[in-house]
Amino acid sequence: MTAGKRAGTDGILFTDHYQLTMAQLYFRLGIHEQPAQFDHFFRSYPDYGRHQAGYCINAGLEWLVDWMDTARFRDEDIAYLGNLTGTTGRRVFADDFLDWLGTNGSFEAISLEAIPEGRVVHPNIPLTVVRGPLAMAQILETPLLNQLNYQTLIATKASRVNEAGRGRPVLEYGLRRAPDLGANAGSRAALIGGADFTSNVGVSRSLGIPAKGTHAHSLVQVFMARGEGELGAFRAYAELYPDDCLLLVDTIDTVESGVPNAIRVFEELRRNGHEPVGIRLDSGDLAYLSIQAAQRLNEAGFPDVSIVISSNLDELAIWQIISQIEEEAPRYGVDPARLIGRLTYGVGTRLITSQGDSALDGVYKLVAIRQSGMWVPVLKVSEARAKIPNPGKKETWRFYDQRRTATADVLGVEGENPLSDDQVLLHHPTEHTSHRTLNRTEISEVEPLAVEVLREGELVYELPELDAIRARRRADLDRLDPGVRRLINPHVYHVSLTQTLWDLKVDSVEKARSPRSSGD
């Protein structure tokens, strides 16, 4: 648990106050242990302004499950809550409720199904389904959304950066401008979504991968202050790290000083039996400078050393740099494909903060409650039809077409066979008049998306390693239409309801809007 000034801020009280006041109300009514189901899903892809995501990469599950395993109301939490008072000085939480929380205030009775990490996911499809006693399932809302929203947001951005970079390595560098300790979850999500490595040492350790980095401008400055200049800095670095020598060449002047000095040191390294790793460019016109650097490195006999570029990169900046290299490089006698094939992208701020759209709109909605042995669908009838959640217990499938490409994610009622008819009618989740009919023969595969993760608090799912999560991502992306993967103006992927679920939704909305529901 975090110590000092932050003590207790990452435990069970990492939640919204109203979750606790509502839990007490459920306790008072005797329904706090009544089984309830909440669905977690997002409503729209991130929209970065000039560009928009056409898919998301699911992430965050493992750390959530880990947090749920240890978070519980401890004596100090109960004592704190017992001292809280309302407007008139009366205690907010009564002893009987606090006693119950002290004994039952953990996630040991929660069951959880989820779409695995690394998978491509879409709006309105439940990513996580929580079933359990109403009070604790309610309290879970805030920490669950907090952890899953952010990691999915960052994994999605990382996937876009990776796609823009045409598979060349992406290094996640964002720690210094990341949101405080959220940086750790962000680095992990970036590694799931498309970053190959991170500079974040602690997260690299926790995931069992090497941390990566070069050196800072300050190293060169120190040597300049000592009168040994940039060349002195490069030599000292090469001597200490002869087989991992990656030099930052833009402290003084990239073309006039940095690259020539790096080449000199690389030649010395080679004479001593070592091969240099590369150079890093961190300012200026990165396309132009990488061409100039490549030209000089090629001429000097280093056609294969890496060129790491960084400074305000995101998917559009990388796309622009690649385009410019393709256009300009030939003029300088540099083969563009060869140059692009030696690039590595250092991506910081814009990845770790998802610059342009800094939050995913994931929600956690009560959809069913168990009464007298039966699951009763419940829903919110708000003004905006698009915001009405799909009621009840559901299943989700991904339909693949004859090209083995994903063609729709389909939400149906539990136990339903989505291919029971020759003609499959798929409803738009909110628009009454919009639907699509598929022939059963057009569908090559129907894949259930969710797995069982927690059964009454017990982990019944083998949490995959980072490599397996990344392989899952690549496999899903391979089966996604290129139009959906497009960086700008992507095709809208189909998310649909079965006829059975559509009918249930229409019926529930009508019932909820009837006068009886709004009064006594």
Add this chain to the structure above:
Amino acid sequence: MTAGKRAGTDGILFTDHYQLTMAQLYFRLGIHEQPAQFDHFFRSYPDYGRHQAGYCINAGLEWLVDWMDTARFRDEDIAYLGNLTGTTGRRVFADDFLDWLGTNGSFEAISLEAIPEGRVVHPNIPLTVVRGPLAMAQILETPLLNQLNYQTLIATKASRVNEAGRGRPVLEYGLRRAPDLGANAGSRAALIGGADFTSNVGVSRSLGIPAKGTHAHSLVQVFMARGEGELGAFRAYAELYPDDCLLLVDTIDTVESGVPNAIRVFEELRRNGHEPVGIRLDSGDLAYLSIQAAQRLNEAGFPDVSIVISSNLDELAIWQIISQIEEEAPRYGVDPARLIGRLTYGVGTRLITSQGDSALDGVYKLVAIRQSGMWVPVLKVSEARAKIPNPGKKETWRFYDQRRTATADVLGVEGENPLSDDQVLLHHPTEHTSHRTLNRTEISEVEPLAVEVLREGELVYELPELDAIRARRRADLDRLDPGVRRLINPHVYHVSLTQTLWDLKVDSVEKARSPRSSGD
């Protein structure tokens, strides 16, 4: 320390890998304990796109100092680093360096000056000045920037939201869409910058303020599923919290159902000797609905209960809502000033993520190193003139004019008297030809901005309580020109260098660009 999957991610390894490889190089050269000075400052105000900040609110110092007090290289960290290998399988970190880190790898020798939290701050003025042994001061870069950048970013956004809301209460609600554990720092920063309360229970506890909240739509849904409807939910809530009764009225239909049901329950409460607190609107046209709700509440004899509005609020949304109320309310017989005076703003996602500009561009630059008993200024001569840091040991003052309004933040050389002449020449920090001359008589006050916080690791500053930090913020805002506080297209506040510092900078740049510096 964070447990489970995240173990070790919030300790000393919460840093970039290259800080450690550079530290080893300094160790190898024997300069790892040479005193060095790093300045932390940001280069530009957040720019949210359609609107821009004209000032920032400084935040994050207390939690940074707290983290520095406990973060150190522990045995498990040293063991981990000792096992890391480079490209060829050779160990990255040698035993002698790791031994030194094990013994000296804390921030006990670091001295730190800073501008206090809550103060209005501007670009290019050092917010934090770190002096100490080169190696540990270098390692501090990443966690310092991580913690200070994010809190200052969010405190700044909170101040804007607060200004837009004309001083009416702001509740910070962003936890569920905040960046993982960064949410805690974000809530704290929001409370410093302009939020009155947060829904985040853990942070409220750590700061000694009450957490706030109402109830969720799910509460009403539960009662609907039980056949007791919205009115049943409101009654149950009012019964349990008779003196803290704040009802969410938009689950079914705000005007047709929610407000009439709330009024019925408020009347029942009053008959039982309690006064209701208010209602919350969380969807739809918040200006229109708040007018409709106010009209009905007024007619029913509740002209003073709060109307809490929430849903995608930020400073511009609040500004728009207030403008619309001023225009529309009279048509419905509602006094706009009275209505605005009973509003409370629930602000979530857009505050905690600083939507529009999700990172502050704070940097940490080596500016001086002590050699042979003398501080030698050092600097980075990059292509962009604006990025050249101001060299050496400096002091910062805020100049106030005869209206007692802040007119410039001035950076000078340590020990300099900025008012030594009758005419004070202030240089633009980067533009050669741009300067401003003030008569000494125009200046009513010269205020040093930095305080000493750590003297070789020892806390020599009394960290102020939240209330004092907020009072500091309000005092600074009161003395800031309204043009600088403007939400859109703010005046550019003057940040200037004294003649002495300007001359030193020009001289240092010339020296660094001389051939001797770039080679041997």
